[in-house]
Amino acid sequence: MKTLIINRLFADFKIWLLIIMINSGNVFCQVSMKYKKDHDKAVLSAIYSSDNTSIACISADKTIRIYNAQTGELISTLDDKGEGNISLAYSPDSKTLISACFDKSIKIWDTKNNQLECKLDGHLQPSRSVCYSTDGKYIASGGTDNTIKIWYAPTKLNFKTLTGHKQCIRSVAFSPDGQYLASSGNDLKLILWDIATGTEIFSIKASDFPIETISFSPDGNYIATSGLDNNIRIWNSKKGTLYKTLSGHTKSVFSISYSPDGKYIVSGGDDNIIKIWSIESGKSVLDINGHSKGIRTVSFSPDGKMLVSGGLDKQMRVWDTKSFKISPTLKQQKYIDCSNNGKSIAWANSSSEISTSFTKQYTVTYTLDKSNYTNYRLFVNKSEYSTTNNRTVEIVKPKTINKTKDNKIEISYDIILDEPDNEIQFFAETPNHQGYIISKIQNVKFFNLADFKNNARFRSLIISPKNYSDKKLNIGFEININFETENTNKFKDACLSQQGKLFKSVTTRCPEDNKYLTRKSIIKISDSLSTVSKKQDVFLIILSGLFVKNSNNEIFLIAPNTSLKNFESDLINLESFCSSMSKSPAFNGIIIDPTRKLLQYPKGYSHVDSKEIFEYISKNLKTKKDYAILVVSTEEYLQLFDLLFSVIYPYNDIDKNDIIDFQELNTFFSQLYKTYYVYNGRFVPLFLTY
Known part of the structure; x- marks a missing residue:
């Protein structure tokens, strides 16, 4: 078989390469460039998303650009102003993108919201290569520190570190069945690892x-x-023996990728040529010219119909490879034996996702359904817990290991909470390392209650009119709006009871004389309380x-002294309360009862529901760090302050820590209303129950 390049055409900035393979006189394939994208600096890596819709591209300008795979339209640019990324990998569901970085971390990007989700720290030197397992449960990373780290993707736990390379690791790749990992680098070695045991095959x-x-072949062989x-060398993955050598490049080869059906390999390097090789024949069946400098990345699309390349000429090019008639093979579904579905491990100390401890010493207990998991490890804030x-x-070893009456295993640890926010995770594996269990993360917050009592001040503003100055407004209510003053006073007294008990001081402003409750006076009180509040308050x-609400969807509270004649000027935009809260470094809470309605609304204004109020406040508090919003929704008459007073009873203390907090406040209301x-x-905290 002989390859003849018949024609090269330059038109509309597209390069068309017509390659005719002489085989019984028939045309074998035709490849064209779909589009190219110019970058400010060299293109280091470009890969297709697993769903075939996007291409992610790393440039030496330290950004990641995501393009529409079909059109080349720029979808987004990811840039955390860091030290730059080196390697990329998409999750199997295409919802996240991971990158290996010069700052030693692994970055996880949310591709839906186009933002950095988190960073995985653990490498001591720059990380060089990352990959996902086919089921998306595991991330592998290799770096300049000569180590490979295996991360449990759902909780970001680094539960294994593989050592064996003597120099920088340049590339890591999971086998299609997820049981093995291949790695290579500057020490000239190719190592195949058993993930379950962490040993070299x-x-x-x-x-x-x-x-x-x-690059692993799709069948994993x-x-x-x-x-x-x-050169490109192909190795038998079961035996570690050389299967075939592909020779043809005249300079270093920096990138290779199997086609989805495993019949071809694409390669690119410093000779500026993209080669597509037939695995069967071991020969190059196509040379693609176009890049003017060294190629650093090549990759087939998941459906095999396209090919992306990039290099030192600052260009990313996408090529049409439909004529190769590549069809993806089915992905293998045999994965590591890891019972991490949450059914074989349970929290014994708390069922809530977030726990709060008022002491630094904390006991955590786990219950295992299976007794064959005998090797235990505890991780706190991603590191194995130690002293x-x-x-x-x-x-640190378990404090106790007991068998329960129903033959379950109960393991307890005593730990010291050194940080305000702590992520605790339990790991258990079988003696032969073939199976293991990873718990869900338990988030435990350490709260120094004694320090809080000595320094925090509680301030509140209650706007709850008995009635409105304009009698026409009062007549318009569907239901009687008179509040039970005694219930308001009971709640105020409950707040004042926390002075010297939970708070250093308590200030409650609840003006009752309607003639003073103007828009300006209410905003003034709100701003003054906000101004004097400190971070601990x-x-x-x-x-x-x-x-x-008005036609612009702005939402207002009707001030008690509002008149229909001056209706618009007397309204208080809820944005004003949000502005007061945003100015304050204190923790801010806002509770709203919007259940009362008018039978008839002034022209240009209409009823607003609870959900609209919640969304409006949330939007206006988006820059605020510490806050809680609770909006109650019901068609019934709501005795708000009677209910608020009822919350502080001990039976509403769900986690039995003698404190009522905002979450428990919401739990109480949500049992009765939406x-x-x-x-x-x-x-x-809000209230002590004792």
């Missing part, structure tokens, strides 16, 4: 020069390697009355 010298990249010796004794670091606003609730930021 084989370690071979795979080149006389550093290996830049590796072969591993391809390439690097600075210009230092006489300058010696010691891994709690500032609570409670609004109950009439709410309306609520719209959000809590953001640090933990704060």
Whole structure:
């Protein structure tokens, strides 16, 4: 078979390459460039999303650009102003993107919201390569520190570290069945690892020069390697023996990728040529020219119909490869035996996702359904929990291991909470390392209650009119709006009872004379309480009355002295309360009862429901760090302050810590009515129950 390049056409900035393969006189394939994208600096990596809709591209300008795979339209640019990224991998569901970075971290990006979700820290030197397992449960990373780290993707736990390489690791790749990991780098080695045991299946010298990249065949039977010796080598993944060598590049090969059906390998390197190789024949069936400088990345699309490349010429190019008639093979579904579905491990100390401890010493207990898991490890804030004794670091062992009456295993640890926010996770594995269990994360917040009592001040503003100055407004109510003053006073007294008990001082402003409750006076009180509040304080606003919205969807509280004649000028935009809260460094809470309605609304204004109020406040508090919003929704007459007073009884203390907090407040209301609730930021208590 002989390859003849018949024609090269330049038109409309597209390069068309017509390649005719002479085989019984028939045209074998035709490849065209769909589009190219110019970058400010060299293109280091470009990959397709698993759903085939996007291409993510790393440039030396430290940004990640995401393009529409079909059109080349720029969808988004990811940039956290960090030190730059080196390697990319999409999750199997395409919802996240991971990158290996010069700052030693692994970054996880949310591709839906186009933002950095979190960073995984653990490598001591820059990370060089990342990959996802096919089921998306695991992330592998290799770095300049010569180590490979295996992360449990759902909780970001680094539960294994593999050591065996002597120099920088340049490439890592999971086998399609997720049971093995291949790695290579500057020490010339190709190592295949058993993920479950963390041991080497084989370690071979795979080149006389550093290996830049590796790729598993779709069936998992072969591993391809390439690097600075210009050749591509294909290895039997079961035996570690050389299967075939592909020779043809005249300079270093920096990137290779199997086609989805496993029949071809695409490669690119410093000779500026993209080669597509037939695995069966071991020969290059197509040379694609177009890049003017060294190629650093090549990859087939998941459906095999396209190919992306990029290099030192600052260009990313996408090529049409439909003529190869590549069809993806079915993905294998045999994965690591890991019972991490939450059914075989349970929290024994708390069923809530977030716990709060008022002491630094904390006991955590786990119950295992299976007794064959005998090796236990506890992780706190992503690191295995340890203590230092006489300058010696010691891994903490379980305090107790007991068998229950129903033959379950109960394991308890005593730990010290050194941070305000703590992530605790339990790991258990079988003696032969073939199976293991990883618990869900338990978030435990340490709250220094004694310090809070000595420093925090509680301030509240209650706007709850008995009636409105304009009698026409009062006549318009569907239901009687008169509040039970005694219930308001009971709640005020309950707040004042916390002075010297939970708070250093308590200030409650609840003006009752309607003639003083003008828009200006209410905003002035709100701003003054906000101004004097400090970071350790709690500032609570409670609004109950009439709410309306205008044609611009601005939402207002009707001030008690509002008249129909000056209706518009007397309204209080809820944005004003949000502005007061945003100015304050204190923790702010806002509770709203919007259940009262007018039978007839002034022209240009209409009824506003609880959900609209909640969304409006949330939007206006988006820059605030510490706050809670609770909006109650019901068609019934709501005795708000009677209910608020009832919350402070001990039977509403769900976690039995003698404190009522915002979450428990919402739980109480949500059992009776529909609520719209959000809590953001640090933990704060509201009432002591004793």
